[in-house]
Amino acid sequence: KAGVTQTPRYLIKTRGQQVTLSCSPISGHRSVSWYQQTPGQGLQFLFEYFSETQRNKGNFPGRFSGRQFSNSRSEMNVSTLELGDSALYLCASSWGQGEAFFGQGTRLTVV
Amino acid sequence: GDSVTQMEGPVTLSEEAFLTINCTYTATGYPSLFWYVQYPGEGLQLLLKATKADDKGSNKGFEATYRKETTSFHLEKGSVQVSDSAVYFCALSKDQGAQKLVFGQGTRLTINP
Numbered sequence: 001k002a003g004v005t006q007t008p009r010y011l012i013k014t015r016g017q018q019v020t021l022s023c024s025p026i027s028g029h030r031s032v033s034w035y036q037q038t039p040g041q042g043l044q045f046l047f048e049y050f051s052e053t054q055r056n057k058g059n060f061p062g063r064f065s066g067r068q069f070s071n072s073r074s075e076m077n078v079s080t081l082e083l084g085d086s087a088l089y090l091c092a093s094s095w096g097q098g099e100a101f102f103g104q105g106t107r108l109t110v111v
Numbered sequence: 112g113d114s115v116t117q118m119e120g121p122v123t124l125s126e127e128a129f130l131t132i133n134c135t136y137t138a139t140g141y142p143s144l145f146w147y148v149q150y151p152g153e154g155l156q157l158l159l160k161a162t163k164a165d166d167k168g169s170n171k172g173f174e175a176t177y178r179k180e181t182t183s184f185h186l187e188k189g190s191v192q193v194s195d196s197a198v199y200f201c202a203l204s205k206d207q208g209a210q211k212l213v214f215g216q217g218t219r220l221t222i223n224p
Contacts, residue, residue, distance in 0.1 A: 004154070033210050033211065035212075042215070042216045042217060043212075043214035045211055045213070048210045050210075056210065056211045094210060100157070101157075102154035103154050104154045
């Protein structure tokens with residue numbers, strides 16, 4: 001069974017640009033959650049999607065957005081990038097109420 | 112709001128030593144509690160979990176008991192190995208599952224041969 005796949009693994013962007021990250025969940029999983037990991041703030045919850053609807057949202061500015069498609073794949077978008085958005089972005093999937101399985105993450109560097 | 116506090120790292124031990132990583136939480140209601148492990152360059156892996164008071168989670172020689180009276184979920188292992196070197200995260204979730212996790216700051220563990 002394939003795990004959670006995140007693409008790309010590494011990304012370098014310039015301040016002011018926007019970026020889209022992708023997450024393919026484990027087959028059959030309908031919930032996808034996103035987290036930001038930084039040395040200073042640790043792991044912080046961004047949002048969760050279940051059956052194409054945002055079910056939970058963390059405390060991040062509106063520049064951070066996401067969506068989920070009918071096949072449960074999810075994308076997150078960050079607009080008007082700032083240096084402080086440099087982080088490891090982790091995606092996790094679950095069938096709904098069970099264990100969350102994490103991908104390897106996308107490392108975003110903003111220069 | 113809900114929060115998780117872990118002991119400060121890094122922690123360095125010799126192989127076969129006893130390990131304890133302290134974790135306490137603040138939350139209303141009855142959260143589920145988790146320990147995740149992150150190896151270099153990898154995502155997070157669930158190590159163990161407990162969903163109600165006095166439950167003991169265990170996996171790969173690691174154990175943790177959900178103590179509601181002390182709001183704690185300390186991770187222990189009787190004899191660590193070099194391969195246990197990683198970053199360990201304590202987390203809680205108010206959901207039945209783990210769709211919205213609140214993490215501690217992580218504890219880096221290094222085991223020397």
